Amino acid sequence: MTGHGPYLAEIAHLMGDPARANMLHALMDGRALTAKELAYIAGVAPQTASGHLARLMQGGLLAVAVQGRHRYYRLGGAEVAAALEGLMVLAGSQPTSRKLPSRVGAELSQARTCYDHFAGRLGIGIHDALLSGGHLSVADGGYGLTRSGVAVFAELGVDPAEAASKSRRAALRPCLDWSERRPHLAGSLAAALACRCFEAGWVLRKKDSRAVSLTEAGREALASHLPGFRCDEPDAAIPAARAPATAFA
Amino acid sequence: MTGHGPYLAEIAHLMGDPARANMLHALMDGRALTAKELAYIAGVAPQTASGHLARLMQGGLLAVAVQGRHRYYRLGGAEVAAALEGLMVLAGSQPTSRKLPSRVGAELSQARTCYDHFAGRLGIGIHDALLSGGHLSVADGGYGLTRSGVAVFAELGVDPAEAASKSRRAALRPCLDWSERRPHLAGSLAAALACRCFEAGWVLRKKDSRAVSLTEAGREALASHLPGFRCDEPDAAIPAARAPATAFA
DNA sequence: CGGATACTACGGTCACGGCCGTAGCGTCGA
DNA sequence: TCGACGCTACGGCCGTGACCGTAGTATCCG
Numbered sequence: 001m002t003g004h005g006p007y008l009a010e011i012a013h014l015m016g017d018p019a020r021a022n023m024l025h026a027l028m029d030g031r032a033l034t035a036k037e038l039a040y041i042a043g044v045a046p047q048t049a050s051g052h053l054a055r056l057m058q059g060g061l062l063a064v065a066v067q068g069r070h071r072y073y074r075l076g077g078a079e080v081a082a083a084l085e086g087l088m089v090l091a092g093s094q095p096t097s098r099k100l101p102s103r104v105g106a107e108l109s110q111a112r113t114c115y116d117h118f119a120g121r122l123g124i125g126i127h128d129a130l131l132s133g134g135h136l137s138v139a140d141g142g143y144g145l146t147r148s149g150v151a152v153f154a155e156l157g158v159d160p161a162e163a164a165s166k167s168r169r170a171a172l173r174p175c176l177d178w179s180e181r182r183p184h185l186a187g188s189l190a191a192a193l194a195c196r197c198f199e200a201g202w203v204l205r206k207k208d209s210r211a212v213s214l215t216e217a218g219r220e221a222l223a224s225h226l227p228g229f230r231c232d233e234p235d236a237a238i239p240a241a242r243a244p245a246t247a248f249a
Numbered sequence: 250m251t252g253h254g255p256y257l258a259e260i261a262h263l264m265g266d267p268a269r270a271n272m273l274h275a276l277m278d279g280r281a282l283t284a285k286e287l288a289y290i291a292g293v294a295p296q297t298a299s300g301h302l303a304r305l306m307q308g309g310l311l312a313v314a315v316q317g318r319h320r321y322y323r324l325g326g327a328e329v330a331a332a333l334e335g336l337m338v339l340a341g342s343q344p345t346s347r348k349l350p351s352r353v354g355a356e357l358s359q360a361r362t363c364y365d366h367f368a369g370r371l372g373i374g375i376h377d378a379l380l381s382g383g384h385l386s387v388a389d390g391g392y393g394l395t396r397s398g399v400a401v402f403a404e405l406g407v408d409p410a411e412a413a414s415k416s417r418r419a420a421l422r423p424c425l426d427w428s429e430r431r432p433h434l435a436g437s438l439a440a441a442l443a444c445r446c447f448e449a450g451w452v453l454r455k456k457d458s459r460a461v462s463l464t465e466a467g468r469e470a471l472a473s474h475l476p477g478f479r480c481d482e483p484d485a486a487i488p489a490a491r492a493p494a495t496a497f498a
Numbered sequence: 499c500g501g502a503t504a505c506t507a508c509g510g511t512c513a514c515g516g517c518c519g520t521a522g523c524g525t526c527g528a
Numbered sequence: 529t530c531g532a533c534g535c536t537a538c539g540g541c542c543g544t545g546a547c548c549g550t551a552g553t554a555t556c557c558g
Contacts, residue, residue, distance in 0.1 A: 301546090
């Protein structure tokens, strides 16, 4: 009857501890961190963190890469990141919760990584430009690239065929953005594009954060190869003038 | 730094209790249930359930409609359902977890409701037929209807304009199916279509379950107005011959 | 107006699990 | 080979919260 409810509870319970939630949140950018770093982030002693990490491993939420005496932990897969985003959509809209600390919140809303692809207004800008330019088609399981879309990616330095062949997961699919409540692009192709942007110096990681920043070179590169690309900078205007997010229906 | 991790933990913690998870799971079909029904489903006393429901309400995961001396609880919104589906994707793929009870699992995989729309192979069949028939366009935030799509909905007895005007949420958007790992249609239009299918007797609810069944009349109606519609019935063949679900990549 | 029903509020009990102490194992550098 | 480092395993302390009993409030019915 209520057959697999308990499994859902198991997973949610794993994510429901503040220390573990902080760890998972920190790993959302797709990097791999050591147990000690995660312990610091979670605000607990290394011994405690070790226990948490073991439980997260057993639940399949984390994967580990051993290198010498270091153990690098990363998220268990894109599905885990997707599930966490789903929860963040809710967490961001809690009426009881105070709003994000404005400084950090503004940076994250502007541009950040979501596991291995871009989110925030940067991610949405890329998504919308590709869509309105007719570079995306709706295909089985998510988006596909039209012929012009293949060309756009090639101009940006990403070979769609190569990126798709490396992984079995969907090449492109929509992912709901927790800060903007609109979809951005996820999937192996979106990951490859993000990787390219970092390599080319178009986007820079900020330290100790999932926030990233679009450089002037990046803005030009994207705008020239992707007509219609816009990435609003509300900070340029009055920060408080953001449109009130429509409360969820 | 790790600013809003705690909010994520709050939400996940709410979902992480077996009793609450069972309640949420039972509400995924979009129906509204009373506290007593939910108590029975969760396997706890009504007093205990009352406390759980209050906490879920405060967290925004549930909404309530008071009618006389009954309080009907339902999910707080489509975002809540989406977040739960994300977790189910993980819960369904846990190597440590036993598989679904085969009988129930087969029924649910075939056709079920997901909050207020159809999921399972039925939902995917509708989604794919609309897509391959050119009745859907990719629009900002999800899908849109092409001119032929409007006609298809009208023939099926659903007025797209009316359905869209009733609610401010997206009319059509993809929703990841936890059993099939492919998108089906969500949104107010998908909900209206599901409602129409129930009214017309094309789809019947099964008791005490989110599973539904497509009647012969329903199969004919969908097939005639929606060329290309297919809804596999693996039960017609050897039940055990289901394709082994590809373990998550 | 009484009784039944549906639900919520309060209080006591108890167990799960988070926390850090110390201790033990494996890896790296000198 | 030895010491430093990263991490894990075990044990005891303690707080959070799930549970149900009893009691109280609101609504419907006869």
